[in-house]
Every structure is written in C-alpha cells, then in structure tokens.
Amino acid sequence: MTVSHAVETEADELKYGLVRSDSFEFPVVDGVLLLSLAKNYGGPEDVLTPHAALQIAAIEHLRAGDVDGLKEWIARHAPIVAKLINGHYSTYLDFATDLDRILAPAIDRELTAAADFEVLGDIGTRRSLGNRMRRPSNARSVRAAHQLVHRARTAGRQLKHRRNPSAHRDQQLHSYYLQRFFSVRASATALALRHLPIGGRVLSVCCGHGVFENLLGSIGPQPDNLICMDGQLTNLLVVRELIGTDADFICHDVQFDWPFVDGYFDGVFSSTCLPEIPAQKFFIEEAVRVTERTGWTLFDSIWAMDSGALRIDPYRYYRYSQNFLEHIRDYVPMFRRIVTDRSLGFDVSGAPEKYLLSPQWNFESGDIDEAVSSPRDVEINVLAVDQDRFRGFDHVDRLRLSPELLSFSPAFHVEETAASVTLVRRRQYASPDVNFASRDCGTLSGIRVIARENLADPETLEELFLSGLAVLLPRNFEDNQRNLRSYASVDGM
Structure with missing residues (x-):
C-alpha cells in the first residue's frame, strides 16, 4: 500500500487521506484506516456507523480534499462517531449511556422485524398477539400490532431515561461491556500478561472497547508499537479517545486476510472474541501467521456452550446462529489440528492469585488432558509459541501496584x-x-x-x-x- 492522497497530517502521521493498493483505495478517517469494504457484521449496529456508506463518502470527500465536508457527513449519518472524534464524551460511562440510548431502540426494531419469520427476534410477543387475534402467521394486523408494541416499549424506555438519567447511567454499570473493565477475570488477565515479554510490535485484535489496552498501562514495559484492529470504527475510537491508548488503528473484518506480512508482530492478543468469529480456523491461522517465531500468540477467555451460550438464539440480533463448540475441552483438539508448527499451552481460567507468581499454561499433553477433563471453569486460555525460539516468560516478583493505579x-x-x-x-x-x-x-x-x-x-x-x-x-x-x-x-x- 502507498499513500495516494495525504489531505491532512499531524506530527508526520496521516490524519485524513487515501491509501492505495493494487485493488482498491482505502480512506484514513481521523487517523483510522478503514480497510474492509464493508463491516460484514450486520444488525442494528449499522445505525451507529454505516460502514460501507462511510467508506464511500470518505473516498469521495478526501479525493476532493474536503475534510470539513466529510466531517459534516459523519455528523449527519454517524453522530456517535462524530462525538468521539470531537472529544464530546468526558468519561467512558457517558459514552456507554449514549450508546445504549441510540442502540436499544434499533435493537428493538431489528427484533420486531425479524419476528415476521416466526423463528427469530421478538417471537414471544408476536405469538401472543397472534394467538389473541387467532391469526398466528403473517397477518398484517399482527405485524401492525407488534410494531405498536415496539414503539410503545421504546417510548416508555426513553421517558424513563429522561426522568431518571442517573439511574440510566447506573444501569450501564451492569452491562457486559462495562463489567469487563472491573471483572475479576480482567484482574486475572492482567496478572497472566505480566509473565509475557511485552515489547516490540504488539497486535490487539478484536480490541472491542479496550480492556487489554487498559491493562497494558499497569503491567510494566510497554510495546514499541501497538496496533489495534477491530471490525467497528466506534470501538477503535473508544479505545483511542476514552481509554487513552497510543496506538495505530485499523478497521477491518478479521474474516478476510489480515494486512500484515508473516511474523510481523512480537505479540498478538485477542480476548473473548474467538467463539464469536464464524471462521474460527482462519482467525487462529492468521493470528499465528503474523506472529514472529520469538514471540507469542494469546487467545484469552475462550468459551463454549458450557457457559450457557446457545447456538441458535432468537434474541442474538447481530448473529442469530453461531458455531459455538460444545465444551471448552473441544478447543484442545481443534487448536492441535490447526496449529502444527508451534507449541500450544492451555490454561483453564482461574482466580487472580493463581497467576501471581508464575505462568499457568500447560504444554504437556498429560497435564492438559487432566486440566480439561473436569474443568473448574467455563473459559480456557490458549498460548501458541515456538518453544525453540520463544524469548521465554518474564520473571516477576510479587505484585507491586500503587494506590494511584487502583x-x-x-x-x-x-x-x-x-x-x-x-x-x-x-x-x-x-x-x-x-x-x-x-x-x-x-x-x-x-x-x-x-x-x-x-x-x-x-x-x-x-x-x-x-x-x-x-x-x-x-x-x-x-x-x-x-x-x-x-x-x-x-x-x-
């Protein structure tokens, strides 16, 4: 790739412009490379960022050198992106509350519309309406009534939030995304990371809202270059603006080839995302491929149906069906089939104190089989390294955290x-x-x-x-x- 239009730069970095490859021209928007042609994720989250439209609008405006026009387009069609770019949110909780305000009605609309198929979405409400009207399938009256229920539900939620905005904010503290920052699992991950050599180039893939990036700030030495890659522009801007991460950012669908040469990174980290990727085999192959032989590839917090996940979930609006493995122990033979040129260490997740003094990945077959035969938890962590060339685990003394960090x-x-x-x-x-x-x-x-x-x-x-x-x-x-x-x-x- 080469820079074809450098429209706006800042400290020798491309802020707005176009990057050309043999096949396409990709925009850089506020320092983020929009690499995928489309988000390819679907569902109501497109209300936040219409990725395909944004990419086309960015290309047209930046070819004309019109950054102000692009910003105006973003403000009209992706207002939460505009707010993040403009530094509107003073805290992560402010952002999360606004996100819920915008996204919840869109989710309701998606689940209401999907219920027309009678197997997806808000089928419970639809069936109830259909039974009462004695017209259970495809009746216009049922559909209209269902839409009225949706509008009433949305209006009621919005009125409740307006009357008690502090309660709405407190409600976000119980959401999955926010809990990840202060979960006990995050503390365990922080301790496990202390045993890995953090340096050189590190890739945070499917970075989400930046749990890994937040932990990096507390575990000691920092990477020379951190690259965050995610399929959603909103996530990348949250990591940069609200977690305060100094990194390079790429918006890319990880089910396509990753834009890095073999062995480019000294460390590759992903957390909680592997079961969410339909092409899990490809994801694992790419993560290992772009890791240098002296480095490490960590797949953190992998879960399966042991956790209560459903393969078909009518309310899972962005992917109603998913190829979840049945048990976390099933990941052992799966990884062994896919990763044949590295050693694999497995760890069934545990309490933070388990990771205080030493790494816990088991590389011996007997130890692995024993650990997963009767797992004490619903998540597993997998580490891929070349044991002949791996730089080795870092020796750490007891935990030294200052009261300023906690x-x-x-x-x-x-x-x-x-x-x-x-x-x-x-x-x-x-x-x-x-x-x-x-x-x-x-x-x-x-x-x-x-x-x-x-x-x-x-x-x-x-x-x-x-x-x-x-x-x-x-x-x-x-x-x-x-x-x-x-x-x-x-x-x-």
Missing part, C-alpha cells in the same frame, strides 16, 4: 468515615455472572471495612486486588472517579 470496584458502594472506608457489595453481584469471575473465585465480599491508613500498604493493595475489591479502571471511566490514594487520608474526603 480504584475500588464499581461492584461495591463506597461509604466513608474519618478513619475507614466501607465497601458494600451491590446486590447484582451477590452471585457474580460466569463472565465476571471464574468459578474458583467464590463470591465477592458482602461488606468490607478498610482502615484508611492501610490503603497505601502493599500487602493490603495486593489482597484487595486479588479479591476483586480493587481494580484497574481507565482514568476516564466515570465521573468523580477516585483512586485509592485519595481514600488513604482524611483529606481525600
């Missing part, structure tokens, strides 16, 4: 007195979801009283982190966010 988990209410801080577990976390913590973590403490003077003590910090009470949040996660240092003295009140 915040109290949003899974708890925080109550303060002059001498102590009391954490009271929110009722939604009395029994953590399988996505939130591994099975051997047990339950989160119901109530915990901590003396302020102990909040700068290394042993206390380690214990709070391992137990899920203190977490590594992005700096701009929510309003009035405070780190543990601010709670360590009465002056912080």
Whole structure:
C-alpha cells in the first residue's frame, strides 16, 4: 500500500487521506484506516456507523480534499462517531449511556422485524398477539400490532431515561461491556500478561472497547508499537479517545486476510472474541501467521456452550446462529489440528492469585488432558509459541501496584468515615455472572471495612486486588472517579 492522497497530517502521521493498493483505495478517517469494504457484521449496529456508506463518502470527500465536508457527513449519518472524534464524551460511562440510548431502540426494531419469520427476534410477543387475534402467521394486523408494541416499549424506555438519567447511567454499570473493565477475570488477565515479554510490535485484535489496552498501562514495559484492529470504527475510537491508548488503528473484518506480512508482530492478543468469529480456523491461522517465531500468540477467555451460550438464539440480533463448540475441552483438539508448527499451552481460567507468581499454561499433553477433563471453569486460555525460539516468560516478583493505579470496584458502594472506608457489595453481584469471575473465585465480599491508613500498604493493595475489591479502571471511566490514594487520608474526603 502507498499513500495516494495525504489531505491532512499531524506530527508526520496521516490524519485524513487515501491509501492505495493494487485493488482498491482505502480512506484514513481521523487517523483510522478503514480497510474492509464493508463491516460484514450486520444488525442494528449499522445505525451507529454505516460502514460501507462511510467508506464511500470518505473516498469521495478526501479525493476532493474536503475534510470539513466529510466531517459534516459523519455528523449527519454517524453522530456517535462524530462525538468521539470531537472529544464530546468526558468519561467512558457517558459514552456507554449514549450508546445504549441510540442502540436499544434499533435493537428493538431489528427484533420486531425479524419476528415476521416466526423463528427469530421478538417471537414471544408476536405469538401472543397472534394467538389473541387467532391469526398466528403473517397477518398484517399482527405485524401492525407488534410494531405498536415496539414503539410503545421504546417510548416508555426513553421517558424513563429522561426522568431518571442517573439511574440510566447506573444501569450501564451492569452491562457486559462495562463489567469487563472491573471483572475479576480482567484482574486475572492482567496478572497472566505480566509473565509475557511485552515489547516490540504488539497486535490487539478484536480490541472491542479496550480492556487489554487498559491493562497494558499497569503491567510494566510497554510495546514499541501497538496496533489495534477491530471490525467497528466506534470501538477503535473508544479505545483511542476514552481509554487513552497510543496506538495505530485499523478497521477491518478479521474474516478476510489480515494486512500484515508473516511474523510481523512480537505479540498478538485477542480476548473473548474467538467463539464469536464464524471462521474460527482462519482467525487462529492468521493470528499465528503474523506472529514472529520469538514471540507469542494469546487467545484469552475462550468459551463454549458450557457457559450457557446457545447456538441458535432468537434474541442474538447481530448473529442469530453461531458455531459455538460444545465444551471448552473441544478447543484442545481443534487448536492441535490447526496449529502444527508451534507449541500450544492451555490454561483453564482461574482466580487472580493463581497467576501471581508464575505462568499457568500447560504444554504437556498429560497435564492438559487432566486440566480439561473436569474443568473448574467455563473459559480456557490458549498460548501458541515456538518453544525453540520463544524469548521465554518474564520473571516477576510479587505484585507491586500503587494506590494511584487502583480504584475500588464499581461492584461495591463506597461509604466513608474519618478513619475507614466501607465497601458494600451491590446486590447484582451477590452471585457474580460466569463472565465476571471464574468459578474458583467464590463470591465477592458482602461488606468490607478498610482502615484508611492501610490503603497505601502493599500487602493490603495486593489482597484487595486479588479479591476483586480493587481494580484497574481507565482514568476516564466515570465521573468523580477516585483512586485509592485519595481514600488513604482524611483529606481525600
């Protein structure tokens, strides 16, 4: 690829312009390379970013050197993208709340329309309407009634959110995307990453909203060059603007060839996404192909139907059917069939303390088979390395986290007195979801009283982190966010 139109640059980096290959010309929009011809994901998320239209509009405006015109087009047709580009959101929670406001009605419309087929979408409401009207299939009256139900549901939700915006914001703290930042699983991933050599070029693939990028800021040495690749432009802008990641960004459908030569990266990381990829074999092959022989490829938090996932889910609006494996143990023979030129280490996910002092990937067949034969959890982690050339695991001492890096988990209410801080577990976390913590973590403490003077003590910090009470949040996660240092003295009140 070569730069064909450098319309706007900043610090020697292409901000707006066009990049040409033998087959096409791709736009760079606010520093993000839009590589896929279409998002190829489908569903109501196209309301946020009409990827194909955006790509065409960007090409036409940038060929004419019209950045202002492109920005006006984005503001009209992808307003949440425009807000991210313009720095509209002060916190990640602000963005998440606005995202739900825009996306929830679009999801309702998708599920309502899909129900016309009688096997997808909001079929429960549709069948109920059909039974009452004694016309259960394709009746115009049933469809019209169903659409009225959708409009009433959307209007009711919007009215509720307008009347109580703070409750709407609090509701987002219980959503999957936000929980990933303060889940016990994220803390375990942070500790596991400490044992890998982080340096050189690192690829974060299917980066989502930047959980990996957030953890990178706390585990020590940083990569020389981080590249984030995701199929959604919105996700990439969130990582850059709200997680504050210094990286290069590529919007690309990972089911097509990845735009890197063999062995380009020293490390490749993906988390929770492999089961979501219809072409799982291709995804694994590409991730390993672009990894240097001295480096590592980590597939973190892989789940199967053990977790309760359904292969056919009428309410899974962006993909109603999915090729989930039945058990996480099924990933062992699958990876062995696909990856034949690297050694494979397997780890059934565990509590954070398991990863405190040493890496936990098993490379011996007997150990692997024993670990997955009666797994203690619903997720598995897989590491691919060339054991003859791999740089090796990093030796780490005990966890050293400063109170400036840690915040109290949003899974708890925080109550303060002059001498102590009391954490009271929110009722939604009395029994953590399988996505939130591994099975051997047990339950989160119901109530915990901590003396302020102990909040700068290394042993206390380690214990709070391992137990899920203190977490590594992005700096701009929510309003009035405070780190543990601010709670360590009465002056912080």
